[in-house]
Amino acid sequence: MLADFNTLPDSSRVWIYQANRSFTEQELQEIQDDLTLFLENWTAHGKDLKAGFEIKYNRFLVIALDQSGQSATGCSIDASVHFIQHLEKKYQVELLDKMNVSFKQGDFIAYKNLLDFKAMAKQKAISRSTIVFNNLVATKGEYMEHWEVPASESWHARFV
16 A cells, blocks of 8 residues: 655654665656556455655655554565666666675765775765665664764764
8 A cells, every 4th residue: 555655653663765765757657657656456365555655866766664553474575676677677777786885076976885885985076974875774664764864874984
């Protein structure tokens, strides 16, 4: 069951998928339509899952699931991963590679593999105050408060 992302409780579980590039306006509209259709029909053991989504900076797909009524199961999580894999193929984009890092450089969102990020940190091209995206947050509340943070406040701190 599709819900407005903003109305979901802070305890909702989140999954964040970062793209290795920005989506075009046409792709964003199609992805919104695809996400809407997927979440309207997303179930666990035949029961509707109450979930919503938002797309940030034209490259981050954020899905939130209110687990107070029905939790995700292995099968429902597998279904969501298959859906994301479908988007990867359809748009020739990476969404599931967790070994990449996104961070802000002014108004631009940079996307680097972890080795390049470490090298940039060593070269002082990235500092403790560089805004990074902590895609490891687990709840909507954490996402709202601790997703977009200085590197010093994230798992990225070990590199800067």
